[in-house]
Amino acid sequence: MSKNNEVIFLQQIKGFIFDLDGTLYLGEKALPCAVDTIQAIREQGKRVLFISNKPLEPPESYAAKLTRLGIPASADEVITSGYVLGTYLSQQYPDLAYYVVGEENLKAELRAFGLKVLEELWDQNEKFVIEPSGIDAVVIAFDRTLDYRKLNTAYQALRHGAHFFATNPDKTCPMPGGGIPDAGATLAALEYLTGRKVEVMAGKPGRVMMEVAMQCLGLPPERCLVIGDRLETDVRMGIEAGMHAAVVLTGASSREQAEEAMPAPDLILDDLGTLLRLLRASEWGSKRGDEF
Numbered sequence: 001m002s003k004n005n006e007v008i009f010l011q012q013i014k015g016f017i018f019d020l021d022g023t024l025y026l027g028e029k030a031l032p033c034a035v036d037t038i039q040a041i042r043e044q045g046k047r048v049l050f051i052s053n054k055p056l057e058p059p060e061s062y063a064a065k066l067t068r069l070g071i072p073a074s075a076d077e078v079i080t081s082g083y084v085l086g087t088y089l090s091q092q093y094p095d096l097a098y099y100v101v102g103e104e105n106l107k108a109e110l111r112a113f114g115l116k117v118l119e120e121l122w123d124q125n126e127k128f129v130i131e132p133s134g135i136d137a138v139v140i141a142f143d144r145t146l147d148y149r150k151l152n153t154a155y156q157a158l159r160h161g162a163h164f165f166a167t168n169p170d171k172t173c174p175m176p177g178g179g180i181p182d183a184g185a186t187l188a189a190l191e192y193l194t195g196r197k198v199e200v201m202a203g204k205p206g207r208v209m210m211e212v213a214m215q216c217l218g219l220p221p222e223r224c225l226v227i228g229d230r231l232e233t234d235v236r237m238g239i240e241a242g243m244h245a246a247v248v249l250t251g252a253s254s255r256e257q258a259e260e261a262m263p264a265p266d267l268i269l270d271d272l273g274t275l276l277r278l279l280r281a282s283e284w285g286s287k288r289g290d291e292f
């Protein structure tokens with residue numbers, strides 16, 4: 001796309017959906033122009049939404065972190081995979097009893113959506129076949145307290161036909177020095193054990209996160225732009241939801257990968273400074289009332 005076309009393209013966009021790590025910040029540092037870009041979008045009367053695949057903390061925590069890094073944000077501008085799953089399940093399956101392989105934050109978030117989250121079946125020995133009575137659905141999430149009892153209980157429930165849901169498919173969670181096993185690893189174990197496939201994936205690159213994002217923004221997909229550093233998750237998810245997508249080359253993707261990617265991103269941005277310049281040009285074009 002030529003620069004003029006990029007500017008006209010951005011004038012059509014009303015909602016900007018931002019990935020966090022590798023896009024707006026790296027660890028505890030905001031990436032260059034992140035603060036000014038978000039501010040410029042808001043000054044144009046457009047909406048922003050922040051997305052995370054991690055169900056370990058509530059939206060309030062991400063809003064606090066963004067605010068700390070100079071990007072003022074409120075909890076209702078953040079959706080995590082836990083929030084997305086809670087929204088989806090409370091709309092589609094409000095009356096099931098859920099067994100959650102996940103941490104306390106996720107259980108609390110799902111309960112806050114009015115869902116029934118079961119306790120561990122402590123009266124049964126985890127070294128034998130657990131009778132999964134009362135479990136209608138299993139939720140697999142990032143869980144740093146995973147143990148044999150949880151794996152066994154989830155397996156038995158799924159073997160008996162329980163619904164099968166997950167927060168996010170990530171194999172590992174990046175950490176200083178490498179990564180640690182994430183929900184995708186547990187999910188793969190249970191899919192292998194049962195021969196079943198997860199029914200609904202809340203987080204990236206599944207479609208549910210984008211449906212919830214559109215509900216939050218109150219915009220049709222063609223007015224939304226997803227901005228992220230990963231082609232296989234952020235960009236793919238946006239395009240498959242009928243939205244537009246931009247890849248920013250400050251995280252996981254190189255220019256060569258971006259140029260060869262299928263589906264292709266609408267925009268390839270070296271950094272957020274490129275987006276900021278296009279936004280300013282699009283505002284100037286709108287004020288002049290003509291096209292480039």
Ligand SMILES: [Mg+2]
Pocket residue numbers: 019020021022023228229230251
């Ligand atoms: Mg990222």
